[in-house]
Amino acid sequence: MFDSFQISALKNLLVPQNKIVIITHYNPDGDAIGSSLGLKHFLKQKGLEADVIVPNDFPKFLKWMPEAKQVIIADYKRKIAGEAIYNADVIFILDFNASHRSGNLVGPWIEKARAKKILIDHHQQPDNFDFVYSDVTIPATSQMVYHFIEALGEEELVNKEIADCLYTGIMTDTGGFRFRSTSATTHRITAKLIENGADPAQITSSTWDTNTVSRLHLLALILGRIEVVKDGKVAILWLKRDELKQYGFQKGDTEGFVNYGLSIMGTQVSAFFMEDLYEDFVKISFRSKDYVDVNQFSRNHFDGGGHINAAGGKYMKSIEETIEDFKVKIEGEEF
Structure with a gap:
């Protein structure tokens, strides 16, 4: 987790006058979209606006999540995505460990951006960014976003929208809570998300019971x-x-x-x-x-x-x- 000095610096960055962008990796999966939208809704609870940008489209079975339709898909909206990254003051890099993992289009934009870059990710061997929260023992970036919210001391802001998104990310990246990296802490956090409005039956049905x-x-x-x-x-x-x-x-x-x-x-x-x-x-x-x-x-x-x-x-x-x-x-x- 970020240390106390970094948390203090991050609080100073998360202010209304700063333009915030959230970016995830190429071919986004459930954890990528869940962590990104979960963070977006958390920032919204703080009175902050943030754009979520993905390099390319994501599966339909993830588009039920709140505000999924507002996600900017760079492949389809290149100019809007590029300008948002160029003008950003803060860029969150979620669920990937190096700029090139966001593809040949978005990756170079990240590298050239003047924004402060904040990595939250659980993959091995992350690149260097201004702020790095990397932990390969945690099964999902969505869980790490919850830990970030805890570190800011703002768990009381977690509402149903945040809970739905983070629960989805954790559920999908743990294979339905069966992978070895799923810990007691993971289950404690999902319990908190349920207490804050996440509905496991609805989320599971919306995400997995959607076969074509x-x-x-x-x-x-x-x-x-x-x-x-x-x-x-x-x-x-x-x-x-x-x-x-x-x-x-x-x-x-x-x-x-x-x-x-x-x-x-x-x-x-x-x-x-x-x-x-x-x-x-x-x-x-x-x-x-x-x-x-x-x-x-x-x-x-x-x-x-x-x-x-x-x-x-x-x-x-x-x-x-x-x-x-x-x-x-x-x-x-x-x-």
Whole structure:
């Protein structure tokens, strides 16, 4: 957490005359949107206005959150997003650890911005910013935003809008509170969020009970050909571009697919490979159990990273070559 001197300095920055922008990473997920909107609503409670900017669009199943439709999508509103970042006095950097993680458009804008930059993030090896709150042991940036509110001594400002957003971020990034990094503190905070208006049943239904027909077709496809290697310890799932097109893929349709590999008895790692819809590379998602470090594996081999048990990457070969190379590389790992 920020020390007392930093908290004092931050309080001096969070004043009405300063223009505040909140930015999250490319391909925003539940924690990215939940933490960003949760912080926005908290600042609103303090009488402050803030713009939330995302590099590209986010899944429809997250757009139920309060003021999600006011989020500025830089891909669609480049001029508005660029001017907001250029004119900002304060920039919050949420749920990513380095400017380039916000993409080729927004990343350079962050680097050139004159604003004071405040990082709140739980990924490994963060870049340097004016203020850095980094903790890889915390399962969700949304939980860290709540800790930030606590450090400011303003928990009484947490209302239903804040609670809904932060609960969503924590729920999604902990895989429904099942990942190993989910702690007693995480549960205590979610209890406080419920006390302040978050409705677990409504949030779960709005976020996860939103399957499209295309998603179910794609899920049936990958589950029908799932492959297990390395003596049953590694599951492989994959989708090709023409399959995505065939079933009318929509953004967010493959969210959580990688987790199905871990549901197989005896697996320690699940890897999901998907051809990008428009460019010639393969997107990769890794998940693992216990102390199997897919973050370092992804950094070493697939130009990626993330957390010990959840990471992503990409590969510039065909999907067939990517999977074959993965099989060779994973055989060399000990777990």
